[in-house]
Amino acid sequence: MGVFDTLGISASGLLAHRKWLDAVSDNISNINTTSRTNEAAFQERFINAQAVDYGSGSGGVRVAGTEFGSAEGRLVFEPDNPLADKDGYVKYPDIDLGEQMTQLLMAQRGYQANLAVVERATSTYQAALQLGRR
Amino acid sequence: MTFPLGGIVPVGVGGVAGIDSTSIVPASQAASSTSGSDFASILASTVDGLAATQSNADSLAAQAATGDLKDVHDYMIASNEASLATEMVVTIKNKAVDAFNEIMRMPV
Numbered sequence: 001m002g003v004f005d006t007l008g009i010s011a012s013g014l015l016a017h018r019k020w021l022d023a024v025s026d027n028i029s030n031i032n033t034t035s036r037t038n039e040a041a042f043q044e045r046f047i048n049a050q051a052v053d054y055g056s057g058s059g060g061v062r063v064a065g066t067e068f069g070s071a072e073g074r075l076v077f078e079p080d081n082p083l084a085d086k087d088g089y090v091k092y093p094d095i096d097l098g099e100q101m102t103q104l105l106m107a108q109r110g111y112q113a114n115l116a117v118v119e120r121a122t123s124t125y126q127a128a129l130q131l132g133r134r
Numbered sequence: 135m136t137f138p139l140g141g142i143v144p145v146g147v148g149g150v151a152g153i154d155s156t157s158i159v160p161a162s163q164a165a166s167s168t169s170g171s172d173f174a175s176i177l178a179s180t181v182d183g184l185a186a187t188q189s190n191a192d193s194l195a196a197q198a199a200t201g202d203l204k205d206v207h208d209y210m211i212a213s214n215e216a217s218l219a220t221e222m223v224v225t226i227k228n229k230a231v232d233a234f235n236e237i238m239r240m241p242v
Binding site: 118129 | 211215
């Protein structure tokens, strides 16, 4: 508990969205990572966000963990690929770039929204402190 | 990037402790005013909190300088909070000194 709790709560939101951005960038950077058909494909990363209950003390959000998508991937016919099996297939991760770009936008806007709260809370606190000046 | 405000702790709040409100008010009202802690201890704990906030911002500033900082916003929010807390304590201190001066100017 503190006087400037809003800043800490917004910081937890910023951290959660930063981790979301990390997950999206991981997904996008590995979107063309191929693997052999008998190996697991790159698994899509999901961030599991969880609310920190307001009554319990601090409030805000935290990242409870990372979830992984399917390791099955999708089979692509690429006989020239050195990783291809005898039928000429390789595994690509089952990640949709359009969906990742949407998530990127959402994570970015969420981060910016939390920053806007920090800015607004700061000017609000300063307005309150103006009361003490003459 | 470090804060030049590190050593604000020895403000000398202990010297004010003699002026606790109970010694001034009449005995009939003393019971109601002793329930809360006196202003000096409140100010002292606030200044302690300010020092903690500033040392937090300081250590984050050191991390930013050495490249150990994990999150940019951590340091920005900590320095923001430290400057807000400083403003608040200074405002409260000014108010208290004003009140004290007002009392000292009272004609007896």
